[in-house]
Amino acid sequence: MCPQLPPSPPRWHAVFYPFNTITWSALAATLIIITFFFHLLISTDSSVVYNHKIDVVSTLVWMTRVLLSQAVPHIPSSPGTRPFLVCWWLMSLVLAASYVTNIIAYITVPDPPAKINTLRELANSIHPLYMGDYGTFVPRYLATSHDPVYRRLSQKLHLIQNYSEIKSYVLENNGAFIEGTAYMEYEISSWPVRGMYYLEETLFPYTTAWAFQKGTPWVDTFNRYLRRMVESGLVDRWRNEEILRYRKSQGRVTTKERSTRRRLRPLSLEDLQSAFYILGLGYLISTLTVGIEVAYNNHSNFRLW
Template sequence: MLREIAERVNFTFSLQEIPPDGYWGELINGTWVGMLGQVVRKEKDFIINGFAVVLDRYQAADFTVPYFTDSYSITLKVPPPFPRWLSVVQPFSRWVWVAVILSLIVLTIIYHILIRNDHKLVYNNKYDVVSSLVWLSRNLLYQASPNIPSAPGCRVFLACWWIAGLVLSTSYMSNLIAFLTVPSQTSRITTLEELANSKIKIHMLDYGNFVPGFLWSSKEPVLSKLGEKLSLLPDYDKVIAAFEEGAGVLEASAYSQFLFITRQRIKTSYAVEEKLFPNFVAWAFQKGSPYKLVFDRYLERMTHSGLVEYWHRSVVDKFQHSTGQLAGSEFSGEMTSLRPLTLENLQGAFIVLGLGTVLAILVLLIEVITNRC
């Protein structure tokens, strides 16, 4: 943006990337420090960093028209997916499983009572409640029923059960396909209240007390809790190291995205949906600067034409392409190839088979011991 304006207006410039004290702009004991302090003392002409426009800064310097809206977000590490063996139970929620099991128990008792005088048409072996449970369960496993009792009311009862069983079985099979092929993600934190009530610590680069002070002095319970969790670190290497250990990272939303892309953590991180401190971003000039209006005109044109957003997206995409972070995504132009299911996908079925085999052997041993005694 600065290069484009310099070419149009015909001026040269030199950049200072980091101020001597490392701060952006903070009022301490009535004196401005950081980048804004250099502008206030007329050591620098203006600041092109994404500077949030707030009252005390606005009174100390002249700000251009806002060219960007930003906020502060907290980035967390993506939680690991559920174990793949749980895929056999994940198609239904906990309460659906409870409802299915309780319904099957109650219906088994009702069915057992209904066919008490007509059980020989159904069972080849012993007539008991377990046999009734097994017989009714055939419907859930797509097994046909060769004999139907002629007891009064039984056929209406079975018709309703078969319709319900068809819906349950179809729903389970449909969801099971998805859970077998795609790992299900654990729930993520989406609100600041959830984060405040969690045990996750929050870290931020120490470049001033602008945002930390806002949290530390807040009377709002959620923001106050976040302030208690917050600690400042001297450089981004330590911030990323804390992130890898499970801490959250508080940073301006736009720069946070760029930070995690450049550190190649974009696939292992996500931002909490609820943001902090929404603000306008502008450039800061010396108070009474005569050429601020010239910059206003060009920044306004760049913003309205979409160039600011386009340049930002282009820089991010170019970096991701150069580091291979977009490989295999929709940007690469390659379709994901089909692959066969592996043991990792189907481990839940083999675990159920193994547990069922062990249980069957235990029951067999108990029956053998009982018969001998």
Template sequence: MPFVFKRDDGSLDGTSKRLMDVLASWLNFTATYSNKASDLEWGKRDENGTWSGILGDVHRGRKHLAVNYLTVTDQRAQDFDYSVSYYNEGFGLALKVPPPLPRWRSLLYPYTSEAWAALVGVVLVVGFTFYLLNLSRSRFSLSKSLMMVMRGMVGQSVQRVPTWWVVRIFLGLWWFSAWVLDISYTSNLIAVLTVPTYPSRIHTIEQLANSGLRLCMLDYGEFVPEALATSSDVILARLGPKLDLVPIMSSLEYNGEEACVERVLAGTHVHTETFSYEQILYIEMGVGEEVYFLKEQLYVGSLAFFFRKNTPWKYKFDAGMRRLVEAGLVHKWYSDIMDEFRRGIRSLIPSLCNSKQALFTLAVQPNPKRPYLNLKDSHKPKSTQVNPIPGNLVSCSGSVSSPEVMLVSSAQTLHYPQVSKIDELQT
């Protein structure tokens, strides 16, 4: 979510799904979707150069195209071809909204701790100065002098005013200053009592790294744990030892994300997950109002479709995707789906394992006489046939370990559309 997911009626939807629907209509192919890899993994390369998970299926030729939440990395670029980017996103950070501070402490909030310390110091200095001024002319003790000064702070009158005009001027100036302080305190106190006061929040990754909070993440094979552990960035390196991985539990509705959510609500952890999916997750679980998300994200990357190395027909996808991105349609689809969740007017089924993760593979063999339709030939009223390869045509994985699979046993014969349809897309 929101790139590939299931609705209540079993139909697939999402930003990537809508993007593929347009490409399928333009290039006239049929897509069949599945939502698990052959080894139930997300996909990473081991020390021997072998890829696992959905990317491994693509790398070994079992699948031909992988889409959904796949970002371009140096390691992936070495072994795969990737399309033009259609969206930029990273891993979000969800924190618990701190509860309001105790109401009795509202009496202290109108001023900061520094202001209170300065005020106490001023009262002591004024009281001691008042005592020295009256030392030779009256019998005001130091305690009585301090009480005289404090009466001005709380708006109480005095029974007897010193007769010496210097002391009277000094006392009058102090009372005027105390009156200004009283007004500012009362005004701030009204504002504090009107709006609940919350402790200061964490707003940056640097503040998070310096805090006592730990990170929590579902262990589905993403690159983030290794990247944090080996990061050369000082701030990110501090987060690596703080990361706690929770195991996948397919028996749970959200496949184990519940464990991280519980830790966030307990105030001990920060939940890291792909930004869009994480927002939807907390909305789906009914605790969206109890958390907030940092504006900063971890490892913001470019989402793209991944192909087998040296795939000759990749440029056809690039051409269509570039037009859809530049037209603003991809962002429009994404915004519509996210708004649907935020309004609560939706009929979505969360995938059993991060439905943001999907595999989309395409197996076609073009006609060797004219393998691909040249866009420059748009004036020629011809269509081009693409011969199929037996096996799966398209497979899309909505989650890594979900048992649901939709496969095609044999590919259908495909035809590119009439050139007039391409003209319409160009228009």
């Protein structure tokens, strides 16, 4: 069993989610490089392209307009600029459309919090590992394993003498809990905590058996039919039905059952607050720019932008 799900990030972070870090970095680097080369192309252009003196910052702002779906009033007449702009504008339109569609998808159907899906991720996480001290098989199995992931799990494993105290240790330290799959699915239903989940990857497989007295003559016949029930999935189905019935009797349902009941909700101001943050940042930058220009104009005739 893995620790509780991490809290969802603030909704205003949605402005960064349409692209990953590598894409944002590549976009910024591409914009800077293209701005530099385009500035060299139009440095000899005598036509009016901007509303003020041509410089690198103005070129950067002008090149960014298409990314923000803003039209350009004039196009430079220097040779080679139009094919250059066609390629850049086509790329900008694709990026802008991808960003808008991705952010709409995230706002309407937000991604669930990131889970730990493998034992390697659990071993590399900061979460401690707990289990009841009822034998040395599992600790020795982890410590002597040839797999480095199992050895890392052994280093962060804590054995609890009193089994009834495991719940408090796990909840207070946001840790993970090692226990048999069937027992854990029953045990967790009595815990007053939601958001905990199971790691699908197991330490070692478990078997299902039917005990008979030694020398029973019909063992082979039972083995044949038991194997058919296991291979057909009947055993797993019966087990899941029993666990679901028990969890419902405890007032708790499984994650799969909750996920089928998708709750639709209207958009709120919290979903759109990133746009107001960007607007406020733009106003702040504009105010600072105006203040700097006014300060320079009061002391000289030089304009900064």
